Amino acid sequence: MIIAMLLLPLAAGILAFIIRSDPARRALLLWTACLHFLLTGLLIADSATGGLMLSFLSGALSGPRAAPEAVWFAYDALGLLFIGITSLLFLGAAHYAVRYLALEKRDPGEDADDGSIFNNAPEAVFTGCLLLFLAAMTAVTASRHMGLLWASVEATTLLSAPLIYFHRSKRSLEATWKYLLICSVGIALALMGNLFLGAAGLKAGAGLDLAGLLSNSGVLDKPLLKAAFLFLFVGYGTKMGLSPFHTWLPDAHSEAPAVVSALLSGALLNCAFLGILRVNAVCASAGLADFTGGILILFGLFSILTAALFMLGQRDYKRLLAYSSIEHMGILALGIGLGGGAVFGAILGALSHSLTKAGLFFTSGIVVAAEKTKRISDVRGLWRRAPRTAALWLAGFFLITGMPPSGIFLAKFIILKEAVALKHYWLAGAYLLFLAVLFAGMAGVFISMTFGEHEAKPGEKPFDEPAGMLGPAAVFFACVILAGLFIPGWLNGLLTAAAQNISGKL
Amino acid sequence: MHTFAELIIVFVILLDLALAVTGSLSSCIRLVAMQGVVAGLLPLLAGSGAPHTRAVIFAVVIVILKGAVFPRLLMRARDKSGARKDVEPLISYPASILLCLGAFIASSWLGSRLPLPQANVAWIVPASLSTIFTGFLLITTRSKAITQVLGYLVIENGIYIFGLALFVEQPLMVELAILLDVFVAVFVMGIAIFHISREFDHIDTAELSELSDWRRGEYGK
Numbered sequence: 001m002i003i004a005m006l007l008l009p010l011a012a013g014i015l016a017f018i019i020r021s022d023p024a025r026r027a028l029l030l031w032t033a034c035l036h037f038l039l040t041g042l043l044i045a046d047s048a049t050g051g052l053m054l055s056f057l058s059g060a061l062s063g064p065r066a067a068p069e070a071v072w073f074a075y076d077a078l079g080l081l082f083i084g085i086t087s088l089l090f091l092g093a094a095h096y097a098v099r100y101l102a103l104e105k106r107d108p109g110e111d112a113d114d115g116s117i118f119n120n121a122p123e124a125v126f127t128g129c130l131l132l133f134l135a136a137m138t139a140v141t142a143s144r145h146m147g148l149l150w151a152s153v154e155a156t157t158l159l160s161a162p163l164i165y166f167h168r169s170k171r172s173l174e175a176t177w178k179y180l181l182i183c184s185v186g187i188a189l190a191l192m193g194n195l196f197l198g199a200a201g202l203k204a205g206a207g208l209d210l211a212g213l214l215s216n217s218g219v220l221d222k223p224l225l226k227a228a229f230l231f232l233f234v235g236y237g238t239k240m241g242l243s244p245f246h247t248w249l250p251d252a253h254s255e256a257p258a259v260v261s262a263l264l265s266g267a268l269l270n271c272a273f274l275g276i277l278r279v280n281a282v283c284a285s286a287g288l289a290d291f292t293g294g295i296l297i298l299f300g301l302f303s304i305l306t307a308a309l310f311m312l313g314q315r316d317y318k319r320l321l322a323y324s325s326i327e328h329m330g331i332l333a334l335g336i337g338l339g340g341g342a343v344f345g346a347i348l349g350a351l352s353h354s355l356t357k358a359g360l361f362f363t364s365g366i367v368v369a370a371e372k373t374k375r376i377s378d379v380r381g382l383w384r385r386a387p388r389t390a391a392l393w394l395a396g397f398f399l400i401t402g403m404p405p406s407g408i409f410l411a412k413f414i415i416l417k418e419a420v421a422l423k424h425y426w427l428a429g430a431y432l433l434f435l436a437v438l439f440a441g442m443a444g445v446f447i448s449m450t451f452g453e454h455e456a457k458p459g460e461k462p463f464d465e466p467a468g469m470l471g472p473a474a475v476f477f478a479c480v481i482l483a484g485l486f487i488p489g490w491l492n493g494l495l496t497a498a499a500q501n502i503s504g505k506l
Numbered sequence: 507m508h509t510f511a512e513l514i515i516v517f518v519i520l521l522d523l524a525l526a527v528t529g530s531l532s533s534c535i536r537l538v539a540m541q542g543v544v545a546g547l548l549p550l551l552a553g554s555g556a557p558h559t560r561a562v563i564f565a566v567v568i569v570i571l572k573g574a575v576f577p578r579l580l581m582r583a584r585d586k587s588g589a590r591k592d593v594e595p596l597i598s599y600p601a602s603i604l605l606c607l608g609a610f611i612a613s614s615w616l617g618s619r620l621p622l623p624q625a626n627v628a629w630i631v632p633a634s635l636s637t638i639f640t641g642f643l644l645i646t647t648r649s650k651a652i653t654q655v656l657g658y659l660v661i662e663n664g665i666y667i668f669g670l671a672l673f674v675e676q677p678l679m680v681e682l683a684i685l686l687d688v689f690v691a692v693f694v695m696g697i698a699i700f701h702i703s704r705e706f707d708h709i710d711t712a713e714l715s716e717l718s719d720w721r722r723g724e725y726g727k
Contacts, residue, residue: 151684319719
C-alpha cells in the first residue's frame, strides 16, 4: 500500500517527462493526484477503523501496526496526518495547476516588475518535478529511519528547486539559488545531527530507525542526544523556515508560481517540521523534554517576532504571505515546546495553516493574473474587478489571522490556554502582543487591496475569473471553518494519536 | 595499516589548507575531488583485517562519483559559464589560511572535549571538523557560485569523515540514498549555474541581491 503510494507519483513523474502532449500530461497529473488522495484516504480510514478494512482486502497489509521491527516505510498517526494534509493539498494544487498551465500556455504574461515577457520552463519539466516532489514528500512522511528521512527531505529540496524557477526571470533564479544552497547546507547540518544520534545509541545498539531509538531511549547517551537534537533542529529548522534560518523562504515563496508557493508553504514546511518532531519524540522519551521544549519555545517566539516585524511595511503581498508562514511555523514550534495540551493545538494548527495558506496562495495567483503585479500599493478595489477572488482573499485573511470560527483560532487559543495554565505569563503576553501586531499589519494590507478605489489602467481589459482556480481555495477555506466548529471523531482520534507520537509514545 | 590511515588524515588537513589558499578555480575543483577520493578510501584502511565486500563496493561508488563525475560536471559548468579562472575571494588569502588554521586549533580542542567514542585513528575528529569549517569558509568568503558548490562538497566530505570517526554504520540503502542526493544536488546546482551565467552574464553570487525586504522600493521604477 505504502509502496504503491510511493511508486505511483514516481512513475507518473518519470512518465510526465516523456509524454509529448500537454492535455495528456495534465490529465496524468490530475489522475495521479486523485489516486494518491484515494490511497491516503484508504489508509486513514483503515487506521480509524482499527485496520479492519485493509486486512479484509488483503491479509498481508497491516500499515502502522508493522512498526515494532525495523521497517523502512510505515505510517504512524503523525505520518498519516501529514501525508493526509500533503495529499489533499496536492489534489487541490493539481486542479489549480491544470487550469494555470493552460492559462500560462495561452498567455505567459509579462514580468510584473520589469515588463519582460516570461519565458516559461517547459511544462513537462514542471509537471514531472511536481509529481516527483509528491513522491519525495510521501517518502518523508512514511520514513521510519532517520537516515532515510534525511535523504527524502533533501530530495524534496532538489526536486522543488526547478519548480521555483518556472517563470524564467532573474529574480526567480536568484530565489532558486538561495533556496538550493541555504537548504542544502542547512540539511547537511541535519546529517551531522543524524550521526550524533547514531553515536548516542551506539552502545545500546539502537541504530537509526525510530522504533529502535524509541524502545532504547532510556539508555541513549544524553550529551550526544542533545547535540543531535541541536544539529537536527538547525538543519530541519532551516528548511521549515524558523527564524533566524528563514532567509530563503520569503524569496522562494514570492518568486515561485502560486501553485508551487502553496505546496511549499502548506506541505513542504510540514515535512521539514516532521523531521524535528521525530527527534523531539526520541528526546522526550529519553527524558529531555525540558531541554528540547526550551529551544522550541525560544525559536518559535523569535520566529513570530521576526514575522511580525517584517510584515509591517511589507510591499509585496506574496512576501507578506511568506512571512505569515514563518509566523505559523513559529506558533507550531511554540506549541510543541510547551508540551501537554498545546501539542494538540500545534498539530491542529499545522492542519489548518496548511489548508488556509494554500488557499491564500491559490487566490494570490489569481490576483497576480488579474492585476499583473505583486506590489500591494498597486492593487486597489479588487472587489470591483474580481468580486469572487476578493471575497476569498478577505475570507483567507480572517482565517489566517485566527478569527473564529476557524481551526487556526482554535489552535492559537489552545496554545495560549496552555501557556497560561503552565504559568508562563510573560510568554503568553508576548505571544498575544506579537499576534496583535501581525493582525494589524495584515489587516491594513488586505483591506486596502480588497476595497479602496480601483484605478483603471489604460488598456485594461475586464478580468474573467477562472472558476476552476477559485474552487480549491473555497473548498479549503470551508474545511478550515468546519474544523473550527466541529472536529469529527476520526480526525480527533488521528490528532490525539499524533500528539501521542510527538510525546514519544510508540 | 593505521599509520597509513593517519597519513591520509594528515593529507586531508593539508588539502583543507590548500583549498584556503588556492586561487585557481580548476585546481580547487581538483583538490576537492582528491579530498573526496581520499576520504572514500579511508574506511578500507582504517578497519583491521580484510574489508567487507559492502565497504569495498561503497568505496568504489564514492571514488567514481567524487573523483570522476563531480569534477567533470563542475568543469563543464565552469567552461560553459565562461567565468574568470580565479576564485575571487572576498577576503585575502592570508586571512583565509589564518581562519583555516584557527579552525583547526579550535577543532582539536573541541575534538578532545566531545564525549565521543574513542577513535582508533588519531586526529580523525579534528580533521573532519576543520574540513566542515573549510567548506563553510569556501561558501561564505568566495563569491562565485561554483565555489559555493565546492564548499558544499567539502562540508559533505567532512561529515563523511565525521561519520567514520563516530562508527555510525548506516544501512547501505541509506548511504546510497545520501550519495544519490549529493549527486543530484551537484547536478541541479550545475544546471542552475549555467542558467545564472546566461541570465546575468556572470556567476558572482555577491551580486545576486535583488530580493530583499529593505531595497524593495527601488525595483520596477
